[in-house]
Amino acid sequence: RKEVEQDPGPFNVPEGATVAFNCTYSNSASQSFFWYRQDCRKEPKLLMSVYSSGNEDGRFTAQLNRASQYISLLIRDSKLSDSATYLCVVNRGFQKLVFGTGTRLLVSP
C-alpha cells in the first residue's frame, strides 16, 4: 500500500463546476500536509498548505482530518486554467516530503 493514496482520475468537469479531491495517508506520525499542482511536462508547485482547522485560498479550500488520516481539496467555479494534476503531499519529518501519484483534473468549456 502506498503511503499517500489518491484517485488518479481523470476528473472531467465543465467550467464553473465544483470538484473535490480526496487523499489518504498511512503514517500517523506525518507532521504537515500540502497540495501541489503539476502542469503537463512541468515541475510541481505548491498550491496550498493544509491545516487542521481547514483553510481557504480564493476558490480553493483544503481540509485535514487527522483522526481519519484524510485530506481534501475543493475547487469552486472551475476554470480552464485549473486543468492540471493535483498532488497530495505529506511531510513525514526530517524534511522528507512524500508525494501521492496525483489526481488529474480536466476542465472543459
Next chain:
Amino acid sequence: DTAVSQTPKYLVTQMGNDKSIKCEQNLGHDTMYWYKQDSKKFLKIMFSYNNKELIINETVPNRFSPKSPDKAHLNLHINSLELGDSAVYFCASSQPGLTTYEQYFGPGTRLTVT
C-alpha cells in the same frame, strides 16, 4: 533570474554510459533535493542535502552519487546507466520555517536511456 535551474533539460544516452545532471538555486536555501518521477508520474525523493551535508538517502542504487560543492549547487552523477533509469529528474530546494514548508522545483531533466 530562475530560482532553481537544471542542466541539461533533455538527456538521451545509451545503456552503460555515465552522465551528470547539474542543479543550482539562487534562493539562498540551505536544503536541496533530487527527486525521480517515473513514467507513471510517481514522484519520489532520492537524496537531500542540508548545507552540503547528506541528510536523506533513500533506497537508491549506488550508481547514483550526489555531490554538493556548495549549498547553492547539488549535482547528480549516474554511472552505468540502465533502461530503468529513464525518468524525469527534478531538483528542488527549500528553507524550512515554522509555518511553511514549500519546496521549489527546477524544470526537470528528462533522461532517456536507450
